[in-house]
Amino acid sequence: MEGHISHRATIIDIAREAGVSPKTVSRVLNDEPHVKQSVRDKVKEVAAALNYHPNFAARGLITRKNYLVGLTYERPGPSYVVELQRGALERLEGEPYRLIVLPFHDATERAEGLGNLLQSASLDGVVLAPPSCDLPELLDTLDRAGILYARIAPHRAKERGIVADMDDIGAARDVARHVLELGHRKIGIILGDRTHHASEARLEGYRLALEEVGLTLDRVAIEQGDFTYPSGEAAAQRLLAHGNRPTAILAQNDDMAAATLMVARDLGIAVPQELSIAGFDDSEVSRLAWPRLTTVRQPVFEMSQDAADKLLRRLEGGEVGPATVHEHTLLVRQSTAPPPAGG
């Protein structure tokens, strides 16, 4: 009926065509009560015929909402990012909210610019993945700007805002416990970047497991890495290139564990017969490495979905309960085994 190309129909068009007022059209389109069923049907029919799609800008101007949710993260591995997005998107599907991706560089050093970016994006809410979820100044800015936020696995101020959590310390404890239960006592640890709170938490988890068998951190060999493959390579070399080497190495992520695997191969050390290696993340590498890496799966998808869910409910005026702690999973694969007999 309307032959005009690319003239987006408005509620006025529908109102005229259906012989009712714009307000009635608005009511129907928003599923508000107090409209006769026959009118309702007629309006919906006309809307469909006119290929009507509501104008977010006009609606948002008056409802003071933008129907936009942001997702921030900082350079994690591709699979982490994709899981993060999948979780939020799954929850947003069918809702009148759209997801905007906002990756950062050096969030910790530029919390201010980051707050500004989020404000300019006209977001209603934002899902904050580590490490941006742990920047108090950013949270302050968001509070002031009235932008709701949901934090994924925060390590500090867990009471602030909406939180979707996991037990980072417990996850690290579990992987360390697994290695200790296999009988290992000569342990090496490769730390991640110390500015990431995850690194601290994971070390604490290792410490707890060691304590259970009467060991302390000063009895293990600790090397500093920064979560990258090359840093893992260097650290592994320091741990392995001498006589009294550990029989098991706990790396704080899979990339560094994979690097350790490669160093062991170069040094002719058999994994897992002579050396056990455990990572962290269940990233793609951990499955593609050989032997496949024992690691811990973080519930990234679940946390992200939960974060988006709570965010949306708050945006719709609802209340949300306390932080949910999502389950991690220890994945015992081929890179860990009992220590060698003489070990």
Place this chain on the structure above:
Amino acid sequence: MEGHISHRATIIDIAREAGVSPKTVSRVLNDEPHVKQSVRDKVKEVAAALNYHPNFAARGLITRKNYLVGLTYERPGPSYVVELQRGALERLEGEPYRLIVLPFHDATERAEGLGNLLQSASLDGVVLAPPSCDLPELLDTLDRAGILYARIAPHRAKERGIVADMDDIGAARDVARHVLELGHRKIGIILGDRTHHASEARLEGYRLALEEVGLTLDRVAIEQGDFTYPSGEAAAQRLLAHGNRPTAILAQNDDMAAATLMVARDLGIAVPQELSIAGFDDSEVSRLAWPRLTTVRQPVFEMSQDAADKLLRRLEGGEVGPATVHEHTLLVRQSTAPPPAGG
């Protein structure tokens, strides 16, 4: 000066504070001419002091723009998605446009619903990755709705809309040629999802290379996959778990190639001594797998950046030239070698 929490400043507030009219504020904020420098400075100063951020909804209502660019794709590997996003985001940085991610399921079967989704999202433009860039009905819908689109590596109707292209057939031919030049003649092929035209194109590239050495497709073992790791695993098993197996396998992407690597390892087949494997994509897994995978790097980042660039220029009223064809790169790594002597 304004102590009110979460009251977003408007140009009216700035106008009052700066002692000018709202229109003048608008002029300054949009870098329009005909404003005295002193007034300009004063307005900018007040805007900063009031932590002003323009309201996209209000601006969009009148300019008929939403300052929103979409990015669509369908279940490709994590690294492909991340490259795609990185390219578009890099171009959008600093521009008043935001990126909305719109992953699809079964785009080819639901082109209509997909067109609807894009229309409801109130996008100004959209970057279409395969296979959605090859759905004529979708392009028709977008044309009708007045939504600009940039297509990444389309395989059909290359003249429609904005195009950022690559030579998919040539890339596949190059990798096949490499394997054939090593001396392999017993070839296995693992196909990707047949709804992706990329799969067809790559097969055509393989065919061209085979033809050059006098081979035809009916002389090679072809198995169907769908670009995922598990599908590659199953396909590799069918190719390798019997006596007369190929000496080289061409997988249509890296995930399936990595899966093939794993299957070979489980079967005790040495790579590359007994079996050569080549992938496609230069994804992260191709570099982390051991041996590292010979593959072809697709210029995904470049295409995505180019697509976003052309889209933005058109959105700003500019003209864009014809499709750019971005260069692929054959990456010979450790997973390919001459066939075994008796092979």
Place this chain on the structure above:
DNA sequence: GTGAAAGCGCTAACAC
């Protein structure tokens, strides 16, 4: 150079 008035498409408040 600058400002006043109008209105984008929609919904809140209130009338009928």
Place this chain on the structure above:
DNA sequence: GTGTTAGCGCTTTCAC
């Protein structure tokens, strides 16, 4: 149940 009026924050006329 339904319609009228007003106005969200901004930019477009067009006047001065």
